[in-house]
Amino acid sequence: MSEDRREQKPFGGPGMGPGGRPGGGFGRGPMGGHGMGMPMEKAKNFKGTLKRLLGYLKSRRLRLLTVFIMAILSTVFSIVSPKIMGKATTKLFEGIMMKYRHVPGAKVDFDYIGQILVLLIGFYILSAIFSYLQQYIMAGVAQKTVYDIRNDVSKKLSRLPLKFFDSHVHGDILSRVTNDVDNISTTLQQSLTQLITSIVTIVGILIMMLTISPLMTLIALVTLPLSFLVTMVIAKRSQKYFADQQKNLGILNGHVEEMYTGHPIVKAFGREGEAIDKFNQINERLYAAGWKAQFVSGIIMPLISFISNVGYVFVSVIGGILVMKKRIEIGDVQAFIQYSRQFTWPIVQTANIANVIQSTVASAERVFELLDELEEIPDKEDAKLIGFPQGAVKFQNVNFGYKEDVTLIQDMNIDVKPGQTIAVVGPTGAGKTTLVNLLMRFYEINRGKITVDGVDIRDLKRGDLRTMFGMVLQDTWLFNGTIKDNIAYGRTGASEQDVIRAAKAAHADHFIRTLPEGYGTVLNEEASNISQGQKQLLTIARAILADPAILILDEATSNVDTRTELLIQKAMSTLMKGRTSFVIAHRLSTIRDADLILVMDHGSIIEMGNHNQLLARGGFYAELYNSQFTGGSLVLANFLDTSCIL
């Protein structure tokens, strides 16, 4: 049904985006912030999303407040220092000047300078301590907030209907939980305090400058809007090139992905040269856009530093003249130089922070979108419980379709008695999973009702309903863990004895014991350390252990060698004994012996009845039967059909 869509591309996996960030504190590197001028995704509802994101911080507002206070304190201490340092220089200069003019008894007042320096040491250390504390507390706040968001997503995923998973690419969901949440984490950890520090620094420096000399402040201020303007204008200009670069990178990645996944075809048809030509064309375009983007964004720093140098020159010259005219002191010039140097960086950061916040909110929005997806109808409060399930299943006037306007199943009525076998047949892709979806209530039916032992399945808790079912499907799902744990997955609290008994019944015990670690063998992520057939045996063992009243089985055993296939068949018949079974049937004997055959095509049930009834009808089933199976029986009766097709 939706198997194709679920395939994950090797791309788009977590943390693999171009320039993928490892997340956490270090991610953004020395330049602080996303590559300057990178195109940002914009949030659709900026205000609402931001508010909601802040909601996560609400419970930590006290600590957040402490962080803010710490940030302010640390910045204040570091801002006051140059001015105090300037006092020491002034004192020194005064002493020297007096000596220079041969004032009698002139000497440098080292006591005073010493006092100031001791005071400064105190200030610097205080500033460092506050700055550390601020980061320390923020680490907890940021990471725990992100922890909460991740857990919320995980909880949400467990409440979403199957429909959601079938209609969304896994890579996309994964990327929301990893990349987007990571982005939020980095912003919380770094940019938030950076923003506060930057603003406090700018304001603080302004005040300090003003107290030194309003005239010189004015000069320094000329450079301020200039730096700001340059950053904004260039960032904007470079966005175009970055967008161009991103586009070409996307095309290039697409081409690479296609050519690599289709490598045997490229080779078989001798098209390597063509592939390389096309690649080089795209590569050339990428280069053209790429160097422009890099250059334009790269000149922000030189320009800012030029502007800052110009400011420096003016400060030195005018400061020098003012000192001469005794309007200010030499130490103030020194302080001023330090201030104007410190000024540039917070401005660049603030100019950039708008982008950071925008991308963070966009990320948050994607996460919240996930959190806002429509959930399953909750289980009923007064849900019924079937104590000893018998396995009677009834469909009454069931209507169902995946899309509103396309009805796949219309007025379906079946009545399955406990222990009966229902065979589901039809060509590949006929939509046999639909049945599983309805029985297990992965999807809601549109009309009618399905009952188990007379109880509407909507009156049961989903968990209880699903516990009554056992499922052995072709796409075996095993997780990264030991074989024992994988089998024990079928029943919470199963003992080792239970596991071994189930494995024996599933004819899996033998192969498990031949593995070096036996039941303790750890299956790797793709479970590629055991064969496909062995995986199926394990899933059967899991179902046996779960001991369900009703079974859903897929008989298909493609990719399995003949001997294992026999084992699987044996294990399946053991499993089916005494249970109501819905079998996606591939074996003629199963179909023939079934109490009811459901013939499916293109997602809907087109015929229903037992073998003889259906054959007599001469419809789809009869045709299917003849084409799939008769050929074989004829030959087996030593009747060789000489008109060979292929």
Add this chain to the structure above:
Amino acid sequence: MLKLFKYLKPFSQSVALVLVLVFFQSLADLYLPTLMSDIVDTGIVKGDTSYILRVGAFMLLVAAVSGLCLISASFLSAKVATGLGRNLRSLVFARVESYSQHEFDKLGTASLITRTTNDITQVQQVLIIMMRMMVGAPMMSIGGIIMAVSKDATLSLIFVVVLPVLAVVIFGIAGKGIPLFKAMQVKLDTLNRVLREGLTGIRVIRAFNRIDHEKERFTESNRDLTNTAIKVNIIMASLMPVMMVVMNLTTIAIVWFGGIRVNNGDIQVGDMMAFLQYAMQIMFSLVMVSFMFIMIPRAEASAMRINEVLDMIPEIKDAEEIKNPDSQRGFVEFKDVTFSYPGAEQPALKDVSFTASPGEVTALIGGTGSGKSTLINLIPRFYDIDSGSIFVDGVDVRKMSQANLRAKIGFVPQKAVLFTGTIAENIRYGKEDATDKEVEHVARIAQAIEFITSMTDGFNSVIAQGGANISGGQKQRLAIARALVRRPEIYVFDDTFSALDFKTDAQLRAALKKETADATVIIVAQRVSTVMNANRVIVMDDGRIVGMGTHRELLTTCEVYREIVSSQFSEEELA
């Protein structure tokens, strides 16, 4: 990383120019404090306003030179870094295209894609940062030290104390933090894995009612990750404050000791002020250098992966003396072929011998891992064999040119791969100059005409990447059409019909029969019904041929074949 620098060769002039420019820029930046100290020591002390203005104007000039140098350097480094990226990409892609299936298997498709795209981007990014900021840093610190020493060698002794302290602090903290970063990455991967398993296994999880268990598992690894992340951030949080303390204490020391030296008349106040600024520049440069140590290992991993690709020489190359087959057409012969996948203990094929001739259908059947697909992958020489020989048209495939060999073969893989482009373009992939009529003809034979014409743009309908907008069966039929349009001597179908429903399957095979009458056809099949009518059925088991003959012959002679048949037809059918 260093190894990749050899690809900078074409840019050596630009790189040299960048170095020179950055050198001048560093000089200019260092010259500014010197000039300022002149303002203080000469201008202010002597009260010479015009001197101050003159020096000021000169300072502006120096600043402008510095800015110009930096911008030109930025221009060149952008060109160099993206140029290197472009060249590397081109090299890697061309190399990968020359790979045989063997090298592909070794590195893995997904990994190769990452290497060609993200890894190179990563290296390019780091190179830009290095050229833009880090090249200047060592120059700045060396220049700064020279200037400082020239101002006052005695006062420079402060650096002898401070610089090692700073280095110890940076490396101490980074040394503690970086392993934790790595641990964090591992934990992030674990969290992703848990999440991915939860997504792929959603049906099973819900069917077994283990939602809470999965939630617990996720929370567990989430907590684990969070704890490490907090630890990392706390350690890294100490870096900046500690560095600031060291720097600020340095300035205090300079003012104190500098003051004493000024008092003794060894230096002037302006010198001390300039000295302060040198100290700042040196220390900031050191911080930059330390970032280099953090950035480079990150690019290092990427660089290593790229080098691995570039160092891997494809095993399969055309022979020096190419031999072309004479008049024979469509003969395939395997002679005692043994083949093992690299690193495998057991050969995947053992002593396989058979011949297939034009007009014949050879079918391969057997369980998974029996070697069917391996066998047919050897015909177009996707792999080279260990021993024995494979002849096509009487010539050993290793002696033919790969292009010539593959031109003889129409290959239809198990999993149909289509490319972005129109349907017609996809079919023409088999033969570039195929006429519209030819394309339509093969589409008809491949039973694809019906769905193609039902699409709005017919043959010009665009197929999305990976053929996402058409069904598996449709893809398969287009793949067949693509092979047919070549009119090859040899057709190879790898379990091609499994995605088709039985009706289409039958029609297709009937149509194919006529089309391929003169060609050699080799098919891999799962269903007995597909192979029954072949001229020759080859039964594979565990890499060996365990039976060869017609269906009827095999029923009496081959145990494995009987087993396969009996597993597909129930007991009563056999009886």
